[in-house]
Amino acid sequence: MRCRKCQLCLLALLTLLGLKVYIEWTSESWLNKAEPRGTLLSSTTPNAEPTLPINLSARLGQTGPLPFAYWNQQQRNLGVLPSTDCRTWGTVAASEILDFFLYPQDLQRFLLSAACRNFPLWQPAGGGSPVASCSEKDAPYLLLAVKSEPGHFAARQAVRETWGSAAAGTRLLFLLGSPLGIGGPDLRSLVTWESQHYGDLLLWDFLDVPYNQTLKDLLLLTWLGHHCPNVNFILQVQDDAFVHIPALMEHLQTLPPTWARSLYLGEVFTQAKPLRKPGEPFYVPKTFFEGDYPAYASGGGYVISGRLAPWLLQAAARVVPFPFDDVYTGFCFRALGLVPRAHPGFFTAWPEDLTKDPCTMRGLLLVHPVSPQDTIRLWKHLWGPELQC
Numbered sequence: 505m506r507c508r509k510c511q512l513c514l515l516a517l518l519t520l521l522g523l524k525v526y527i528e529w530t531s532e533s534w535l536n537k538a539e540p541r542g543t544l545l546s547s548t549t550p551n552a553e554p555t556l557p558i559n560l561s562a563r564l565g566q567t568g569p570l571p572f573a574y575w576n577q578q579q580r581n582l583g584v585l586p587s588t589d590c591r592t593w594g595t596v597a598a599s600e601i602l603d604f605f606l607y608p609q610d611l612q613r614f615l616l617s618a619a620c621r622n623f624p625l626w627q628p629a630g631g632g633s634p635v636a637s638c639s640e641k642d643a644p645y646l647l648l649a650v651k652s653e654p655g656h657f658a659a660r661q662a663v664r665e666t667w668g669s670a671a672a673g674t675r676l677l678f679l680l681g682s683p684l685g686i687g688g689p690d691l692r693s694l695v696t697w698e699s700q701h702y703g704d705l706l707l708w709d710f711l712d713v714p715y716n717q718t719l720k721d722l723l724l725l726t727w728l729g730h731h732c733p734n735v736n737f738i739l740q741v742q743d744d745a746f747v748h749i750p751a752l753m754e755h756l757q758t759l760p761p762t763w764a765r766s767l768y769l770g771e772v773f774t775q776a777k778p779l780r781k782p783g784e785p786f787y788v789p790k791t792f793f794e795g796d797y798p799a800y801a802s803g804g805g806y807v808i809s810g811r812l813a814p815w816l817l818q819a820a821a822r823v824v825p826f827p828f829d830d831v832y833t834g835f836c837f838r839a840l841g842l843v844p845r846a847h848p849g850f851f852t853a854w855p856e857d858l859t860k861d862p863c864t865m866r867g868l869l870l871v872h873p874v875s876p877q878d879t880i881r882l883w884k885h886l887w888g889p890e891l892q893c
């Protein structure tokens with residue numbers, strides 16, 4: 505009888521011990537996964553401090569024989585992009601690119617206005633409540649800057665209800681173009697209501713189309729300079745991403761200081777080349793750009809250091825416009841002499857069936873794309889007690 509009790513007692517103790525070991529092991533392997541892919545003591549330690557040489561040719565790899573493509577030619581001669589009379593830059597491009605009329609329509613439109621980058625905030629009729637500035641003492645540690653489009657109400661609401669909901673040290677902002685598109689429904693009244701209700705929409709008065717996404721990056725950086733200069737990190741992310749905020753925050757807090765100061769972190773593409781099939785997405789004509797893309801963090805979601813904002817704006821004034829926002833950011837970082845850091849927890853081309861399984865999400869930092877419905881479901885299950893992995 506007594507012995508039986510002893511056995512039970514021992515069994516219980518052993519179970520507890522096993523559980524402890526298991527918990528420690530899982531949290532440790534989770535931590536290991538969150539380690540940066542690169543090594544800290546790499547022999548080719550890249551610069552930690554941004555610099556911007558007078559002549560960017562060497563930085564941007566324009567050292568060999570100069571290709572005939574327009575971007576390459578322009579970059580070699582460009583001082584600073586014109587800030588006034590920006591339309592002239594596009595008109596000149598259109599006249600100097602011999603096969604400009606064969607370019608896809610949206611690329612043509614992009615080039616015609618690509619040097620125009622100053623757009624006012626969009627004001628709802630009758631005035632709106634502007635987005636509040638950061639106060640000096642509670643600048644966010646991590647700004648969640650979500651690129652959205654006026655019509656993506658469901659995606660925004662899913663983010664607000666889940667990973668974008670106020671976690672300590674974060675602040676959520678959505679970046680949008682004008683709610684008055686071309687040929688679409690008039691979303692002004694809906695967006696006005698949303699803006700007044702949530703106060704988290706930064707809207708600018710430009711056409712919200714894929715080739716205008718770089719404007720959101722640049723206008724945000726300008727806005728931050730005036731309204732939130734002390735933010736530590738900025739997460740640039742799409743509205744259909746799912747972000748594991750606690751894991752991301754923990755990763756950022758444990759970064760070596762030299763990394764943290766000049767951070768450009770995400771899923772990094774190092775040897776991407778322009779796609780050359782006319783008619784397909786991301787097509788780039790040979791007469792526009794020759795060469796490889798710079799190493800860049802995929803636009804699905806990446807993190808940069810807030811203190812780089814003014815540097816990036818300076819770089820952008822000196823880098824010839826490029827139609828894809830994430831590649832363009834890669835060019836700007838390269839111009840500054842900074843390299844992207846790859847992290848294996850960023851999955852920006854996530855197979856949709858995997859989203860159905862919250863277990864695969866554990867240990868990841870950012871996944872894209874995820875539908876609003878899956879975002880809600882993942883959020884509910886990720887930390888639910890019923891989740892057995």
Ligand SMILES: *[C@@H]1O[C@H](CO)[C@@H](O)[C@H](O)[C@H]1NC(C)=O
Pocket residue numbers: 559560561562567580581582583
């Ligand atoms: C930059 O340097 C390259 C040679 O490396 C030169 O051909 C080019 O003219 C220079 N550009 C400017 C704007 O000075």
Ligand SMILES: *[C@@H]1O[C@H](CO)[C@@H](O)[C@H](O)[C@H]1NC(C)=O
Pocket residue numbers: 610611613614617709710711712713715716
């Ligand atoms: C970007 O927005 C500006 C301002 O609304 C517009 O003139 C331009 O055509 C847009 N770009 C594209 C590629 O549609």
